Amino acid sequence: MKRLLILGSTGSIGKQALAVVRAHPQDFQVVGLSGHRQAKLLAAQAQEFGLDDRQVATDGEGIARLVQGARADVVLNALVGYAGLTPSLLALRAGADLAIANKESLVVGGELLLKQASPGQLLPVDSEHSAIWQCLQGEDRASVRTLWITCSGGAFRGWTRAQLAQATAAQALRHPTWQMGAKITIDSATLMNKGFEVIEAHHLFQVPYERIKVVLHPQSVVHSAVEFADGAIKAQLGSPDMRLPIAYALYQGKRLPLSEYPGSDQVTQLDLTRLGDLQFGPIDCATFACFELAVAAGRSGGTMPCVLNAAGEAANLAFREGRLDFLGIEQVVRSALTAHRRADLSSLEQLDQVDAWARAFAEEEIARLA
Numbered sequence: 103m104k105r106l107l108i109l110g111s112t113g114s115i116g117k118q119a120l121a122v123v124r125a126h127p128q129d130f131q132v133v134g135l136s137g138h139r140q141a142k143l144l145a146a147q148a149q150e151f152g153l154d155d156r157q158v159a160t161d162g163e164g165i166a167r168l169v170q171g172a173r174a175d176v177v178l179n180a181l182v183g184y185a186g187l188t189p190s191l192l193a194l195r196a197g198a199d200l201a202i203a204n205k206e207s208l209v210v211g212g213e214l215l216l217k218q219a220s221p222g223q224l225l226p227v228d229s230e231h232s233a234i235w236q237c238l239q240g241e242d243r244a245s246v247r248t249l250w251i252t253c254s255g256g257a258f259r260g261w262t263r264a265q266l267a268q269a270t271a272a273q274a275l276r277h278p279t280w281q282m283g284a285k286i287t288i289d290s291a292t293l294m295n296k297g298f299e300v301i302e303a304h305h306l307f308q309v310p311y312e313r314i315k316v317v318l319h320p321q322s323v324v325h326s327a328v329e330f331a332d333g334a335i336k337a338q339l340g341s342p343d344m345r346l347p348i349a350y351a352l353y354q355g356k357r358l359p360l361s362e363y364p365g366s367d368q369v370t371q372l373d374l375t376r377l378g379d380l381q382f383g384p385i386d387c388a389t390f391a392c393f394e395l396a397v398a399a400g401r402s403g404g405t406m407p408c409v410l411n412a413a414g415e416a417a418n419l420a421f422r423e424g425r426l427d428f429l430g431i432e433q434v435v436r437s438a439l440t441a442h443r444r445a446d447l448s449s450l451e452q453l454d455q456v457d458a459w460a461r462a463f464a465e466e467e468i469a470r471l472a
């Protein structure tokens with residue numbers, strides 16, 4: 103039985119992780135949970151899993167205490183945003199395996215996390231990275247030529263810049279294939295999320311940027327693929343259901359029989375005879391500028407991804423709150439990246455400072471554009 107700590111248990115990934123645990127109580131002991139604003143839900147989860155007040159947290163300090171004191175075998179980091187970075191580092195330092203849904207940790211502090219992690223300690227949760235991880239099983243890493251990350255295109259696939267100028271948050275929050283938290287759903291609509299995933303893949307699989315490609319695939323059935331030296335491409339297909347990659351991470355790459363989820367909410371089995379057409383094509387980088395801003399920041403490295411993320415978080419929230427237009431998001435992020443003077447990455451404290459600077463800068467830009 104594994105001792106499991108779930109950070110962000112009240113969120114989309116956190117709740118689905120608890121569904122996996124509920125279905126397999128013999129395999130996991132939940133030793134801690136964290137939420138933020140949803141106090142009632144967190145209390146109900148704590149009661150269900152028999153946790154007292156010392157085993158739940160709602161803020162950064164409490165989460166740090168929990169990670170350092172829980173003696174967890176596995177920490178699932180399902181926090182959203184920069185708030186996830188310190189807990190990721192602490193979990194690795196505590197020697198726990200880190201199932202990492204919080205992609206912002208890797209985007210901002212990938213270099214720090216990779217220095218801290220021992221081989222196999224980082225377990226991908228994002229569906230694309232889980233797919234790549236699955237494709238790499240049994241393969242010689244030296245034979246990997248290209249990682250292919252699939253992209254649904256988000257809520258505004260096919261829209262023009264003129265249409266995007268009028269886009270509302272309610273429209274952006276209607277993702278065609280995935281039910282996710284608000285922040286990542288907006289990031290999917292701007293394609294910022296896909297840029298983040300390229301950076302995430304670069305760190306997780308130690309593949310250079312020029313060998314990571316993104317392909318549009320609206321059906322979200324092929325979750326990603328790996329191309330090898332002989333030209334063969336291995337892809338992973340499955341239902342767009344995050345419980346599958348979550349379970350694959352929590353079981354460290356072991357497969358569970360499909361089913362066994364409580365209630366009627368079963369994982370749907372893919373039937374290849376009914377799939378119909380699967381489409382693939384290039385993504386529209388000219389219309390969705392955040393993608394290239396993100397990849398350029400990732401390639402530049404150092405403190406640039408931190409600025410990208412912090413300005414992106416501020417702009418994403420401002421858009422959801424009606425303080426910024428959809429196209430304003432890329433404008434704010436671009437301005438922050440242009441204004442920042444890149445430095446090599448040295449410490450968490452440095453990142454805290456850069457993050458604070460970029461958020462303040464972004465808020466000024468948002469006010470100026472209003």
Ligand SMILES: NC(=O)c1ccc[n+]([C@@H]2O[C@H](COP(=O)([O-])OP(=O)(O)OC[C@H]3O[C@@H](n4cnc5c(N)ncnc54)[C@H](OP(=O)(O)O)[C@@H]3O)[C@@H](O)[C@H]2O)c1
Pocket residue numbers: 109110111112113114115116136137138139140141160161162179180181182183185203204205206227228229280281282283284285286344
């Ligand atoms: N959802 C998906 O399908 C999906 C897929 C791939 C990757 N991811 C990644 O997984 C992470 C979580 O995404 P999500 O969609 O599950 O997000 P979400 O639904 O918004 O959940 C975020 C969780 O973090 C907590 N939280 C928010 N701000 C916090 C703060 N400042 N300090 C401490 N806790 C905080 C929330 O607590 P309250 O709700 O109680 O406020 C909630 O438990 C993100 O990095 C996302 O990119 C998600």
